[in-house]
Amino acid sequence: MVRAPCCEKMGLKKGPWTPEEDQILVSFIQKYGHGNWRALPKQAGLLRCGKSCRLRWINYLRPDIKRGNFTREEEEAIIKLHEMLGNRWSAIAARLPGRTDNEIKNVWHTHLKKRLKDQTSTSSPASSASNVTSQSAEPENMNSPQPSSSSSDVSSVTEVSAALTHDNHQDMITIKGENMELSETFPEIDDSFWSEALSADNSSIPLEFPEATNYQYSGELGFTFCPNMDDGMEFWYDLFIRAGHGDTPELPEF
DNA sequence: AAATTTGCCAACCGCGGCTAA
DNA sequence: ATTAGCCGCGGTTGGCAAATT
Numbered sequence: 001m002v003r004a005p006c007c008e009k010m011g012l013k014k015g016p017w018t019p020e021e022d023q024i025l026v027s028f029i030q031k032y033g034h035g036n037w038r039a040l041p042k043q044a045g046l047l048r049c050g051k052s053c054r055l056r057w058i059n060y061l062r063p064d065i066k067r068g069n070f071t072r073e074e075e076e077a078i079i080k081l082h083e084m085l086g087n088r089w090s091a092i093a094a095r096l097p098g099r100t101d102n103e104i105k106n107v108w109h110t111h112l113k114k115r116l117k118d119q120t121s122t123s124s125p126a127s128s129a130s131n132v133t134s135q136s137a138e139p140e141n142m143n144s145p146q147p148s149s150s151s152s153d154v155s156s157v158t159e160v161s162a163a164l165t166h167d168n169h170q171d172m173i174t175i176k177g178e179n180m181e182l183s184e185t186f187p188e189i190d191d192s193f194w195s196e197a198l199s200a201d202n203s204s205i206p207l208e209f210p211e212a213t214n215y216q217y218s219g220e221l222g223f224t225f226c227p228n229m230d231d232g233m234e235f236w237y238d239l240f241i242r243a244g245h246g247d248t249p250e251l252p253e254f
Numbered sequence: 255a256a257a258t259t260t261g262c263c264a265a266c267c268g269c270g271g272c273t274a275a
Numbered sequence: 276a277t278t279a280g281c282c283g284c285g286g287t288t289g290g291c292a293a294a295t296t
Contacts, residue, residue: 106263
């Protein structure tokens with residue numbers, strides 16, 4: 001099947017967006033939504049292809065985009081999620097509210113990959129790898145706990161996630177807390193798994209950031225880890241294990 | 255001060271999945 | 276079952292700014 005290029009028609013503008021174009025796009029979407037990206041630029045009077053409009057909206061103009069540098073906790077979460085999910089940036093972005101896949105991808109390539117490389121080169125090369133990056137072009141051992149530059153009470157997410165391993169070959173995921181170890185067979189993590197788990201029990205997602213570090217068991221669906229952070233950043237990190245494991249495990253104390 | 259290199263980020267490209275005809 | 280079109284995703288790149296020589 002032959003596909004016509006997105007911007008085959010001549011006269012469509014490319015490159016950086018101007019403030020005027022941004023304004024037109026935002027106004028249009030606020031009024032009419034974005035049901036059809038293909039038709040949108042024409043209807044809005046923009047000399048752009050729908051793809052370009054979509055990208056601009058998703059990555060920059062969306063009202064729920066979080067601005068500013070990534071916090072240490074966000075970076076740690078990206079590292080661990082990348083360890084679990086590989087280069088599935090959209091899936092990782094879905095776990096980091098306000099961050100886009102493009103942004104996360106950029107941070108990974110410009111900061112985190114380099115940092116991990118430095119860390120692994122200074123740590124023992126003999127440490128066994130348990131990564132899930134089989135789909136990733138950059139299989140790296142990211143199992144080494146990351147030194148945290150922040151204060152100790154930021155530790156919940158980093159410690160929990162650092163203790164979370166997934167052995168792709170054995171299809172086993174292990175959660176280790178101070179007082180517990182829980183293993184579950186885990187055939188595959190894919191997008192439908194995450195979305196189904198989420199839609200099945202939204203109550204596990206904290207609407208507001210809790211004051212205290214919170215560990216929450218969500219029935220058969222999984223766990224939500226809520227870090228206790230001073231800056232009140234909107235962040236949650238949850239791990240869903242496969243449904244149907246039977247009894248509720250004893251809750252660990254983090 | 256000028257030239258060159260490096261880092262970063264926004265945006266583009268092309269592929270694959272999904273769906274409607 | 277096939278085809279065509281749209282959308283979303285991941286990989287890549289162009290261009291700007293900062294850092295270095």
